[in-house]
Amino acid sequence: MKDLAAGRIRNVCLMAHGGAGKTTLAEAMMFNTGALERFGRIEDGTTTSDYDPEEIKRKSSISTSICPCEWNNHKINVIDTPGYFDFVGEVKQGIRVADSAIILVSAKSGVAVGTEKAWEYANERKIPRMFFINKMDDENANFFGVLDQLVNTFGKNVVAFEIPIVEGGQFAGYVDVVNMKAFKFEKDKLVEIDIPSGLKDKVDEIRNALNEAVAETDEELMMKYFDGQEFTAEEINTGLRQGIKDASIVPVFCGSAVNNKGVKILMNSIIDLMPSPVDVGTIKAKKVGKDETCELKTAEDAPVSALVFKTVADPFVGKISLIRVYSGTLKSDSMVYNSTTGKQEKVSQLVVLRGKKSIPTDKLITGDIGAVAKLQNANTNDTLCDQANPVELDKIIFPEPVLSLAVQPKAKGDEEKIGSGLSKLQDEDPTFKVSTNNETRQTLISGMGEVHLDVIVSKLKTKFGVSVDLTEPKVPYRETIRKKVKVEGKHKKQSGGHGQYGHVWIEFEPGEKEELVFEEKIFGGAVPKQYFPAVEKGLQECIKKGVLAGYPVVNLKATLVDGSYHSVDSSEMAFKVAASLAYKKGLEQASPVLLEPIAHVEVYVPESFMGDVIGDLNKRRGRILGMNPQNNGIQQVIAEVPEAEMFKYATDLTSMTQGRGMFKMWFERYEEAPAHVSQKVIEEAKKSMTDSDQE
16 A cells, blocks of 8 residues: 555544445455455445454454545545444444544435444544435435424434435435535546436525535624625635534435445545544543553654554454554554553564455554554553553453353363454453353353344354354352241261260351351350361351352341260261251251342433333332433433343343343342242242252
8 A cells, every 4th residue: 555644644533323234335445446346235244344254144244444545645444333232342443543434324214323323423423424425215215304303303414415316216416515515426427417407496505504514614604694695616615624624514325235325435535635644633642550641643753652452353363453553654664662561572574464365564644543463461452562662552442242142162171262262252342241250150251232142152163163042140149047046956976986976056047247157155165166267167157158049148146055065976067067957956946048140230222212111110010219310311220120031131222222221230238038039949949959860
């Protein structure tokens, strides 16, 4: 690829609801620049950015990929992101390194939840954006209907820069509202024509909206507008650039990515209207070890700083780190300082990625995006910089996982391979977590939804050769007692030589602390002191399993009050056994109950879904604690819900709110389970004990 200055780079992120055509648009852009010899198709699994076997199988993007291409002596780094909500982490990675965004909208289905989310992400990053109304060749395409939706949803700063010309139900050309010219598609060419008379009123209306938007970017232009004076072409272009830069103007373009219509005009507009890394100005960073920020110059000769924004676990190459350079120049075969780990990193061969294809390069300049393999200690969100000028760039804030499932190997002996594979996939995806529940002895994987975890399982099989099943995690119940009892435990055994003798009386009662509280009130040496620890140890071992369903026992106080011993036959082991006999008898008599874990849940939803969400939480045996209005018409519902009722909540909330709801959840406390729940858990525990005995 050509050596181009930073001012000639455009980093643009494609975002949309799933199925709006992002990958096809990226393909068309690369095809137009000659980067591709043939136009790939999603249906055939031949597109550049959807190269992962999972993406080909599912016919949709599941990871962010970089598609650089050169157009009119500029380099456009097209960042293609997934539209499916489960892969929001990938979108966050893509938008973090972009300087602008193109939000695609289907001309048929219009504004969807993913459109709203894409707008939110662009707002979070405060970057300029454009809309591209795609699929104009579809039978039920409705440009003006979708344009109205965009204006109603996102405000009157959304302005059409193009109007489609439709002839005989076909997308035949467009009117350029900025320059007041009309063009028709003729095979691969654009032919200028007169603005169709039937569109004149619409063109005038949209031109007025455009002039008004330009006027609002500058006081002098505002005065000129109110005086009824025409703007010059230069004033319009200056006003548009300024408005787009601060997002007070959001242009709307239209086209058909699959038929490569309107794509070249969009590419010209990216170069003309969207900012370069230099236009963005200085970059804020944190000084390492100090609580102060500094500003980095976006210049090629400045000290180097780069962000590792994504990691790919390749079974053949190893770890590949995707990098954006924010200042200075990163060179192949150089040493850099990882300010996150405090270690030096050897940068071997830098490459520019185009989908899965690696193009070697000797350097990456300010604003450019590339990759390097086998960095020893670098992970996603690490900053690579000059050791003499250690800085830390803003990290990507990833959402916490919302769904956890338990992993079961399909074949015995695969545990180690599964652990290694999951660990590598965790390095690759910060929204995916692996944990082990020591109590239930289950490996849990947590992600953003069922599709996300399904993809993880598929990758585990294709990349690391191991198959697993996913099941609902076991609930870590607890047991305790409700009344005080005094019981005897006696262990007496005679079998030639020394016998065994241990005898205790223990009072069991509900305790204040979660762990076992052991006391002794022995009078007259009925049980010698040397056996007290053995009694306590016997009880400590016993409380790991309760008498109802075998769950750990909490809030138990045990007091050793009496007993007897034998000068020859008594031993620590005998008193441990005596204590365990007393424990079993005592707990059965002391009104044992099952406790279930209760979660604190905070749900964030648009107001219109409040009734459904509250009704659903009530069905899950939840208690609503409060409701608080948030920004942008969002309501927060605070509730406490048994954990057992929340396993598939992420999936249910998505379908209940069409993907607009989100929630947070954490463990709050244990509470006595209702009788019908207890009964079911106890029956299941007895059944699993019987099954394991038969095995």
